[in-house]
Amino acid sequence: MKFPLSWLREHLDTDATLEAISTTLSAIGIEVEGIENPAADLGKFRIARVIEAVQHPNADRLRQLRVDVGDGRELSVVCGAPNARTGMKGVLAVPGDFIPGTGITLKLGEIRGVKSEAMMLSSREMGLGDDHSGIVDLPEDAPLGESYVKWAGLDDPVIEIKVTPNRGDALSVRGIARDLAAAGLGTLKGWEVAPVAAAYPAPLHWRIADPRACTWVLGRAVRGVKNGPSPQWLQDRLVAIGLRPISALVDITNYFTFAVGRPLHVFDVAKVSGTELTMRMARPGEELLALNGKTYALTEEDGVIADANGAEALGGIIGGEHSGCDETTTECFIECALFDPVRIALSGRRHDVRTDARSRFERGIDPALLPKALEAATRMIQELCGGEASEISEAGAQPAWQRQATLRFARVRDLGGLDLPEEEVVGRLERLGFTIAARDAAQVTVAVPSWRNDIAGAGALAQDPSLPADRARTAAEGCAAIEPECDLVEEVLRLGGLDAVPAVSLPVTSAVPRPALSPKQVRAALARRVLASRGMQDCVTYGFLDRANAALFGDTPDGLHLENPIASDLDQMRPTPVASLAMAAARNAARGFPDVALGEIGGAYRDPAAGISQLAVAAGVRAGQTAANWAAPARPVDALDAKGDALAVLGALGVPMAAVMLTTDAPGFYHPGRSGVLRQGPKTVLATFGELHPLVVKALGLAGPVVAFEVFLDAIAEPKRRKKGLPDLPAFQPLKRDLAFIVDAGVPAEQVLRAARNAEKALVADVTLFDRYAGDRMAEGKISLAIQATLQPRERTLTDAEIEAVTAKIVAAVAKATGAVLRG
Structure with missing residues (x-):
């Protein structure tokens, strides 16, 4: 909101300077955003009279003027204005004056051999308009030598303020004057209006x-x-x-x-x-x-x-x-x-x-x-x-706006940190227009003025006839926790200047500050970083999509159907972020970018009737081919790429890999033979991965292979806080043993690895699968799985006999668990 200083003075009797007014406004919570003061740029310009105007001796389009400044001086001015004439009055600038319309500072000069000691100004040169057809032509009664801005009434600064949403009373000149008067910067003038006599009946x-x-x-x-x-x-x-x-x-x-x-x-x-x-x-x-x-x-x-x-x-x-x-x-x-x-x-x-x-x-x-x-x-x-x-x-009818609020004197000190005398507290409220209804040694009750509708409790709002019943109920419920006493504390504090309120630090509750992020936020940030490190573009997609597309990736219960969607094709909460990322991959492919790797940390939504309605998921989609590099050529993405992404996220989040098991019961939008589920125990699902089902790929308009994964962040247990101990650095070198087993084709490799890992926990540090063979040399229904077991001695170097004994235990454990036979 803007207002000229002269308008403010019509409501406020004060001799305060513009600087004092602007400083006080900001101090009492009405921020001054800017002040426009024409007098600041035009204050030096004076009204001058042209004594004589003759043709310039050396230029056809210039005139030589002799100008009376009004202080006994006569100056020579070279002017190109066509309206310059003898006897006219205009606005004069002398050397050293800044010309706001041109951005230059005037200097003494000589034009075509004639000295120019000043400048007659146009409206545009003064920054007062776009007229540059000639110099300003003032009336004959304009006082010679006087300040132009003072004579023209331009010495009236315009103040621009920023008003907070609760201060509707401050969106008026009289409201601003009332606050300044209360702050001690003058006296609020009376505003009385005599009733107008009625001359005829109202036509409407x-x-x-x-x-x-x-x-x-x-x-x-x-x-x-x-x-x-x-x-x-x-x-x-x-x-x-x-x-x-x-x-x-x-x-x-x-x-x-x-x-x-x-x-x-x-x-x-x-x-x-x-x-x-x-x-x-x-x-x-x-x-x-x-x-x-x-x-x-x-x-x-x-x-x-x-x-x-x-x-x-x-x-x-x-x-x-x-x-x-x-x-x-x-x-x-x-x-x-x-x-x-x-x-x-x-x-x-x-x-x-x-x-x-x-x-x-x-x-x-x-x-x-x-x-x-x-x-x-x-x-x-x-x-x-x-x-x-x-x-x-x-x-x-006029609403019953009358209401009261009570302020305990101690609350000014407790909430505001300012210890004020009781008389000063009461005096500040009275200066703001509050009237005293009751007072004792501990508190004061005041009647709130009609223009301060921002100071009201829930009860006052509920009883306010100016609000319809439905709005009153909503206001009462929403403001139930609002205490008018806090509003009064604010009024008392701001009236003395917000800069006078002492800065008090919050109490320190602990020598070590609590973490800024919750464990859930830490997991999400870490998962996002892992996906980015694996070459995935971080995506932010809508949590809803078209119901037909959502059905490709899971159930679409009515409880997750939007009654008022932002668009007709965004009417269903998505069952998985994979759906949004797959659709994004399809849009990229349609625009000539089939090879993408997209990741997102977002929500997956389930039927609210089933319990948990939203899951935090780290998801990713890869489509087309992998990027070629010096180590390997480009190739089509496959399910193992998605598995590697999922395992990388789980490993970064502290999941013990030895406890992770693999099953093949992935959701229906995955390829049934090229997908899997990563679990921690039989019940806890940590992640899913695999190629998307061919029907899903076709429905989305994708041509190449598409793989995806989901890591369920909420399913990952928070790591126990333990004191950091010494690093585990065995003094003896590990040794590796390669073993190949012939097993039935239906036996999962995970079962072989788990059996080998548990054969001798004290010595077997790790077991990995490095080869799978199913070919002419295998009997029908049989395959060969080759594993590498890492043995880590801790007390002494193992003898050949001990190594052979551990190896035998591994073979026996695998044979017992899977029926495998050691391959010769």
């Missing part, structure tokens, strides 16, 4: 058909008005704050919006159909052609002001073009109403309409100001446009 009457649209409204007509341009002082005031003057009637409503924070609207009585204006909710299919030239399709949640023909205004937000006032208006009707802040905010957001009225109504305005504002607006209309006023038309 109000009716509130739905209290959701409006709870209280006043109106009054003024006939015999002449709606022309507003006076210059009013136009200058609006231009200074960034508004465009339109006409006297409209400018008056804008004036009161900023002066006292009371938005108004004027209807042209002749353009209103019927004799009644109705506050109601919009009807299905109803539209409004607004004053900004746009047509809005209204909904049943929008409150409107309507006549017999339909909606004429979007209540509290913007008026309609049909009933707006123009130069032909001879009788206007002033609307002064009270609207629901929540409904105003929702309607404004729904239609993307941002107006000064909306910004005030959605923050909440002074509910007691309506009668006084209507009288003041009527009187100004009569003063500027003439005419006589009608009786006041009214509907609804």
